[in-house]
Amino acid sequence: MIWSRSTFLSPSNRDRLLVWTLRGAAGIAGLILLFIVAFLILEALPALRTLGLIRFVTDPSWHPGEEFYLMLPMMWGTLFATLGAVVLATPLGLLSALFCRWYAPKPIARTYRRFIELLGGIPSVVYGFWGLVVLVPMISRLHPPGPSLLAGIVILTIMILPTIALLADASLAKVPQEYIRGAAALGLGRWAIIRGVVIPAAKSGLFTGVILGTGRAIGETMAVLMVCGNVVQTPQSLFDPIRTLTANIALEMAYALGDHRSALFVSGLVLVGMILTLVSSAEWISRGRIYG
Amino acid sequence: MASSRMLDSDHLSAIAVWTAACLVGGFFLWLLSDIVWHGVAEISWEFLTTAPLNAGRDGGIGPILVSTALILLVCMVVALPIGLGTAILLAEFTTDESLFGRLIRRSLDVLAGVPSIIFGLFGNAFFSVTLGLGFSILSGGLTLACMVLPILIRSTEEGFRAVPTDYRLSAAALGLSRFTTLTHLLLPAAIPGLLVGFILSIGRAIAETAALIFTSGYVDRMPESLLDSGRALSIHIFDLSMNVPGGDAKAYASALVLISLLFAITTLSAWIADQWLHRRIIPV
Numbered sequence: 001m002i003w004s005r006s007t008f009l010s011p012s013n014r015d016r017l018l019v020w021t022l023r024g025a026a027g028i029a030g031l032i033l034l035f036i037v038a039f040l041i042l043e044a045l046p047a048l049r050t051l052g053l054i055r056f057v058t059d060p061s062w063h064p065g066e067e068f069y070l071m072l073p074m075m076w077g078t079l080f081a082t083l084g085a086v087v088l089a090t091p092l093g094l095l096s097a098l099f100c101r102w103y104a105p106k107p108i109a110r111t112y113r114r115f116i117e118l119l120g121g122i123p124s125v126v127y128g129f130w131g132l133v134v135l136v137p138m139i140s141r142l143h144p145p146g147p148s149l150l151a152g153i154v155i156l157t158i159m160i161l162p163t164i165a166l167l168a169d170a171s172l173a174k175v176p177q178e179y180i181r182g183a184a185a186l187g188l189g190r191w192a193i194i195r196g197v198v199i200p201a202a203k204s205g206l207f208t209g210v211i212l213g214t215g216r217a218i219g220e221t222m223a224v225l226m227v228c229g230n231v232v233q234t235p236q237s238l239f240d241p242i243r244t245l246t247a248n249i250a251l252e253m254a255y256a257l258g259d260h261r262s263a264l265f266v267s268g269l270v271l272v273g274m275i276l277t278l279v280s281s282a283e284w285i286s287r288g289r290i291y292g
Numbered sequence: 293m294a295s296s297r298m299l300d301s302d303h304l305s306a307i308a309v310w311t312a313a314c315l316v317g318g319f320f321l322w323l324l325s326d327i328v329w330h331g332v333a334e335i336s337w338e339f340l341t342t343a344p345l346n347a348g349r350d351g352g353i354g355p356i357l358v359s360t361a362l363i364l365l366v367c368m369v370v371a372l373p374i375g376l377g378t379a380i381l382l383a384e385f386t387t388d389e390s391l392f393g394r395l396i397r398r399s400l401d402v403l404a405g406v407p408s409i410i411f412g413l414f415g416n417a418f419f420s421v422t423l424g425l426g427f428s429i430l431s432g433g434l435t436l437a438c439m440v441l442p443i444l445i446r447s448t449e450e451g452f453r454a455v456p457t458d459y460r461l462s463a464a465a466l467g468l469s470r471f472t473t474l475t476h477l478l479l480p481a482a483i484p485g486l487l488v489g490f491i492l493s494i495g496r497a498i499a500e501t502a503a504l505i506f507t508s509g510y511v512d513r514m515p516e517s518l519l520d521s522g523r524a525l526s527i528h529i530f531d532l533s534m535n536v537p538g539g540d541a542k543a544y545a546s547a548l549v550l551i552s553l554l555f556a557i558t559t560l561s562a563w564i565a566d567q568w569l570h571r572r573i574i575p576v
Binding site: 033091103130133134215226276 | 301302304305306308309310311312313315316317319320323326327373374375376377378380381382385392395396399400401402403405406407408409410411412413414416417418422438441445469470471474495498499500501502505506526527529530533534540543544547550551554555558
């Protein structure tokens, strides 16, 4: 902050107007989040009032036509798909980042990083379409029906891998060179340096990447909607079709009325709750304990 | 003994790293070549300019490109002033400790993580129903504007922060007002950052599907006004692959168009950022 009030003995009106205009713009930008949460709550209230929270976990099934609103199978769907994708994408992302930083020759590393960036920019609907026409038929030959939890996990893995890989790459780059030289001077091998020095030093950045990737997987809608089959059930195997919370909103919002519509907003609130928890834990991790 | 085990773990890890890299790279090439291979045969000037026929199985994507462009236009016309104003305030007129600045920043960070389907729900409840805009290009564009603000503000702010402090000190020493300093000195110097943010936001907006389903709608006619429903390119791909049996060929072509647009957008922004790193001088 260079400007202080005392710099200007008589701040011109134009400056004051400018600051207030900027504050107005920032106010609008800041209020959007509040607005979103307020509207979600407002629209969710009717269902919460007439049904109560309990019914979303105790109803016999999800049949809005018969006023049954069991949300659990879709929560399981979201959870399993996200978990599977994170478990697969974390090692792949970390290994990709290590590849870029220490294993690949320079030109290959640069091309590979560009690849990953592009991969991260591909729209979810394109992933979903590709999954639908290529991946799902392949899985169907392996074990019918095809649209399944497995398809969802594979697609989500490719989608969150760039987030994890790029953030891992960035945090690996921040590890001080002296650490690595010191470890090399002690005669440690490449892998011993990576495992014993680099990864612990970059830990918080790696965690942040995984958490952001998790957030992306939870919120992903279109790709999952296109490859998962959208049957409301708790999956018993990898080959069972599932429906996630996000896909449920996208599928039913078009015709939902009354309590049904309101119940969809409740599931929206649940999603925002999950994301908020993730964001705050990411912040908590990245704030302190950088080298801890 | 110890040294041979060390050698082994070194080799094993190298194999694991190369395998993972090949796997990821191979997957990417597979996906991309599949879409290019199937899509390129369908692409022609006619495809890009004519209207879809027979629910999209035949014809082209002319009106859909127009709707997409209009949605992006609404989005950027609304997001740009708000985003620019917020970025200037955060970078130039607040300290890092000020409560207002911290609140705004926190709120934007969370907003960046909100899933797009939630923006869709909000857009439907607020713009379409409460404000009575219905399923229209306007509601879709406004919803997207809310969505791209965090990324737009972040990169614009970076642009302002990259301007050397000396400029501000010299301007203050010369007795320039804040307004003059901003418009004549800081803004020109920060334009590359603004441009990168602008392009990235367009990229994010053009890739979006979930936020548009219940806000801008499905209608694939040529839109006549901003209050008409218009189908974005991404929704067209979704609809062709999910709801139209036999729509795969055109869906491939539309996906190729979308990916090419995005490729152009990211290349452009990377190029601008590169240029900017090479010469950080104000064009006065």
